[in-house]
Amino acid sequence: MKILISGGHLTPALAFIDFVKTQKNVEMVFVGRIYSQERSKQRSHESEEVLKRDIKFIPFRSGKLLPSFSIFALKELGMLIKGFFHACLIIRSEKPSLVMTFGGYLAVPLAISAWLHRIPVVLHEQTSVVGISNSLIGKIATLVAVSYPHVEKSFAGRDVVVTGNLLRNQLLDDKVKRPAWLSATSTKPILYITGGNQGSEVINTTVLQLLPQITRDWLVVHQCGTVSEQSDYQKILKDESRKLSVAARERYAVREWINEKELAWIYQNCTAAISRSGANTTYEFLFFAIPSILIPLPFSPRQEQQKNAEFLAKMGGAVLLTQKELSAQSLRAALSDLQKNVRRYKNKLRKNTPEAGGAKRLWQALLKRGLV
Template identity: 25%
Template sequence: MDKIILCLTGGTTGGHFFPLLSVAKEFKRIMEEKRWDYEIFYLGAEPFDKELMERNNIQVITIPAGKIRRYFDIRNIFDIFKFPFGFLKALWILYVKMPNVIFSKGGYGTLEVVLAGWLLRIPILIHESDAIAGRSNKIAGIFATRVAVSFEKAKKYFNKRKTALVGHPIDPDFDNINPDEEIYKKFNLEKDKFIILVLGGSQGAMKINDIVIYSLDKLLMFSQVIHQLGKHMFKEYKQIADGFILEKVPVRRKYYHPVDFIEHKDLIKLLKISDLVISRAGAGTIFEIAASGAPSILIPLRENVAGRHQIENAYEYAHTGAAIVIEEPNFTPDILSSVVRKILNDKATLEFMRKSALEFAKKEAAKIIAE
């Protein structure tokens, strides 16, 4: 059999990048099981983590790509002219390599590849992560052979005859990464006390950090808190948290565990042992929380910051009973601590949320797409 070639595009942000890697891992596994010769390459704007792609034996080829911003910016004018150059380079690369399929996650730098692939009659599969389709995916959907979506609500943006609900690709090794004694030691956790995991993302989330810190005098009375503060905010927020705890509940200091960043394998383990997760509402985060079966409180980004994407993601997930949504205008220390206590003190609620999360999870998404 001739070599099977997969082209990936759309990995400029973490939310787009890691699903591409998950699908690539599944594709490799399938090819190796069948003992078929294969090749994977990335074509598009500069990926989120080029080195990680290359370590996974994925060739990276970049093209000029313009980003059209939602606000006035002089760069929008210059970026428009990057499109034709990016399109021509993509057309040439695809003509030379002639992949069997293009898998696009959307975002800037993908339309050039999708349009070039359509002209060359290469099958195109796109994936929409959010409940509201992004601008590039709405356009790409016209040219796509098949469309996969994470949320039911996203179906309405695409031709229903070629659209399927598959979920969001997560790490294919998710079920094989299990908690061990080491994870409790690493984060100084006690097994007989509630564990709350707070995720602000690798860069941190100021609003979440502020509210959680000023809730610690209540939260630490009945739980231990692992708080991902973000690399760029760690020192500042750790000082604030230490000062607040010292003033309010100094004897509970050992139950607060601030970290700047959590490695992905550790994150999966922590999700699996946490009694409650407090997080933003990005699609990737929601589907990993669901796969772990952890109850959650979601604080979506404000509409004026990121549109309604996270808001719609959060409410569609919460509709299953797996999560509680607190929008930022209502997100205060008193409300947070009250909701947390109410959830953790009700075993029936905890069990229902766990069950609902696992029922929502679609762990086979990466495999379905790769196949």
């Protein structure tokens, strides 16, 4: 059989691919963005990670469903219609037995096309709040898998199973080694800073102002994102770090991208994190009991990131700092609180640790319903 996979959220899609590769007689094809930024033609991480796994990758573009009317919304609608016809060509050419989507706007035309061709569609929802695209896909999906029990009610009348989120096996490897680029002499606690795959300008610029302070108290691992048309933050941050003392410079490592083995070691050894609050990042912080300062992306659909951050903050495992509140002073104060009370935050997270094995549970749900 052949499974066509598409995912706005890459990491659970990769976890699913890695699990399915252990099964017999299953072919997979992945449909997604080949460029993370069209103008600069910068290769996307999803194309690199999928191809690295020897899975066929089909480049695909589409528009977003926007709730408001504007010239931009009309342009996106035009791209969505064009994407739908391209999706139909892909479905007819590949002839998949199942379309497995991990959300996002690219999945909408693929799911609709599969449905019209009477091919089963399965949706995995990672977030604690359902976005526009997944809400639409859920209406035509044969099966909906969710990460949190309270999300079931968002898909009333559909066949829903709670699988939890899908964690990549590489993150669970307890034999991973310390990254060679990270200082092995520092005894300071590790602080992981990330703005997601493409980085966050506002987090990067705020951290830039605090380098002398945070490198005094922490061994900092900063994933700043790839080079954009506007700026090269790895270069900017490295240049600024050269102004630090030799000892402080040793305690600051800035990287565009951190691979799975490196991230596994960081998750298993870091004390705290500063991050956006995407669905997969917050789930991983919960799983590894990493206290965090979460700065939600203010324009995420249906305040998805805000609600993800609120979920961990109400649990007592994170500090929520809105982008409007963010400054060098407020971040420093939040980090000081986190450092003083890290054990309390960590204990709250440990009381709510989700089970691993989401990919296996999803596969079993597919088997049970005769979809694979």
